[in-house]
Amino acid sequence: GGVGKTTLAKHIYNQMLKNESHVNVYWVTVSQDFNIRKLQDDIIRTVGVTISEENEEKRAAILRNHLVEKNVVLVLDDVWDNIRLEKLGVPLRVKGCKLILTTRSLDVCHKIGCQKLFKVNVLDEEEAWNLFKEIFLQDDHTVLTDTIENHAKELAKKCGGLPLALNTVAASMRGENDDHIWGNAIKNFQNASLQMEDLENNVFEILKFSYNRLNDQRLKECFLYCCLYPEDHRIWKDEIIMKLIAEGLCEDIDEGHSVLKKLVDVFLLEGVEEYVKMHDLMREMALKIQSSWLNLSALKFQRRNIGPLNWREFPCIQVH
Ligand SMILES: Nc1ncnc2c1ncn2[C@@H]1O[C@H](COP(=O)(O)OP(=O)(O)O)[C@@H](O)[C@H]1O
Ligand SMILES: [Mg+2]
Missing domain, CATH: 1.10.8 (Helicase, Ruva Protein; domain 3)
Structure with missing residues (x-):
C-alpha cells in the first residue's frame, strides 16, 4: 500500500475520460470489506442502470447484458480477494468490455485471470x-x-x-x-x-x-475521529465539522475547516474541495493507535481494579 496504484489508475481513468469519447469509463472502489452484493450494487449505480430484480444471478445477467458490446472500461480499485466476475455480472474476454484493476496481491491478478500485469514499483x-x-x-x-x-x-x-x-x-x-x-x-x-x-x-x-509531529492533542483526536468512517469513505467536510463540534473537539465551523486543512497539508488526510478521505494505510494506522490506546487504558483500569470503564475518558471508540 501507499506505492501509488490508485493514483496511477486514476490518471489512466482521467485520461480516458478526456480522450476517448466513444468509451464509457467507470470507476468503482472495492476495498477490504467487499461482498458481491455490495460491489454489484456499486457497479449498477455507477454505470447508471436500473435493476429492480433482487435475485443475485438475475441481477448479474441483466448487468452483463448491459455491459456487453457497449465499449465499457471498468476500473476496480483496491481488490483484495478473488472476485468471481461471472457472479458479479462483469463480462470477461468479451468484445467491448475491458477491466482494469488494482490490487496489493499478485495472487488476485492470477486468480481473476488478468492478461497484462503492471507492477508499480517504489521510487528510486x-x-x-x-x-x-x-x-x-x-x-x-x-x-x-x-x-x-x-x-x-x-x-x-x-x-x-x-x-x-x-x-x-x-x-x-x-x-x-x-x-x-x-x-x-x-x-x-x-x-x-x-x-x-x-x-x-x-x-x-x-x-x-x-x-x-502534530504536537496538538486536539488535532490528533480529530484525525483519529476520521477512522470511524468506513474505508475509502468520502468524509464530507460540513458533516464531519458538525460532528467534531458536537464532540467538543472544535469550537466552531472556522476551526473545523482549519483543522481539516492542517491535516490535509501534512497528508494525514487526502483533500478534495468539499470532502476529505483517509488513505487505507492511514486508517489502519489510526485504528492501531486507537486500539493500543484502548488496550493500555483497559489494562490500567484492570490493574487498578477499578469497576467498569469510564467511556468518556476514551478519545474515540469504534464498534465493529
Ligand atoms: N508518483 C507519485 N508522485 C508523488 N506522489 C505520489 C505518487 N504516487 C502516489 N503518490 C501519493 O502517495 C499517496 C499514496 O498513493 P496511492 O495511489 O493512494 O497508493 P496505493 O493506492 O498504492 O495505496 C497519495 O497521497 C498520492 O498522492
Ligand atoms: Mg489504493
Missing part, C-alpha cells in the same frame, strides 16, 4: 529525494541549508521509496530548522526499523511519525 533514491524536496519546500518559509539537506536526504531514504510516506514525512518537517530535531527524527526512524519485524509495521511506524 533520486525520485524519492526529488519528491521529498518538492513537498518539503512547498512552504515559502522553509529553506534548505546544507546541513538540513543532509538530514533530509537521510530521512527521505528511510521512507523506502513509498510516496505516501515521503509526502507525509516531508510535509511534517516543513519549516523545521533545528538540527537536534532532525537528528532526533532520524534516530526515531532507526529505532523503528530495528524494532519492527516486517515492512508493513515499518510503514505504520513511519506514518505515525507525522501523527506524532
Whole structure:
C-alpha cells in the first residue's frame, strides 16, 4: 500500500475520460470489506442502470447484458480477494468490455485471470529525494541549508521509496530548522526499523511519525475521529465539522475547516474541495493507535481494579 496504484489508475481513468469519447469509463472502489452484493450494487449505480430484480444471478445477467458490446472500461480499485466476475455480472474476454484493476496481491491478478500485469514499483533514491524536496519546500518559509539537506536526504531514504510516506514525512518537517530535531527524527526512524519485524509495521511506524509531529492533542483526536468512517469513505467536510463540534473537539465551523486543512497539508488526510478521505494505510494506522490506546487504558483500569470503564475518558471508540 501507499506505492501509488490508485493514483496511477486514476490518471489512466482521467485520461480516458478526456480522450476517448466513444468509451464509457467507470470507476468503482472495492476495498477490504467487499461482498458481491455490495460491489454489484456499486457497479449498477455507477454505470447508471436500473435493476429492480433482487435475485443475485438475475441481477448479474441483466448487468452483463448491459455491459456487453457497449465499449465499457471498468476500473476496480483496491481488490483484495478473488472476485468471481461471472457472479458479479462483469463480462470477461468479451468484445467491448475491458477491466482494469488494482490490487496489493499478485495472487488476485492470477486468480481473476488478468492478461497484462503492471507492477508499480517504489521510487528510486533520486525520485524519492526529488519528491521529498518538492513537498518539503512547498512552504515559502522553509529553506534548505546544507546541513538540513543532509538530514533530509537521510530521512527521505528511510521512507523506502513509498510516496505516501515521503509526502507525509516531508510535509511534517516543513519549516523545521533545528538540527537536534532532525537528528532526533532520524534516530526515531532507526529505532523503528530495528524494532519492527516486517515492512508493513515499518510503514505504520513511519506514518505515525507525522501523527506524532502534530504536537496538538486536539488535532490528533480529530484525525483519529476520521477512522470511524468506513474505508475509502468520502468524509464530507460540513458533516464531519458538525460532528467534531458536537464532540467538543472544535469550537466552531472556522476551526473545523482549519483543522481539516492542517491535516490535509501534512497528508494525514487526502483533500478534495468539499470532502476529505483517509488513505487505507492511514486508517489502519489510526485504528492501531486507537486500539493500543484502548488496550493500555483497559489494562490500567484492570490493574487498578477499578469497576467498569469510564467511556468518556476514551478519545474515540469504534464498534465493529
Ligand atoms: N508518483 C507519485 N508522485 C508523488 N506522489 C505520489 C505518487 N504516487 C502516489 N503518490 C501519493 O502517495 C499517496 C499514496 O498513493 P496511492 O495511489 O493512494 O497508493 P496505493 O493506492 O498504492 O495505496 C497519495 O497521497 C498520492 O498522492
Ligand atoms: Mg489504493
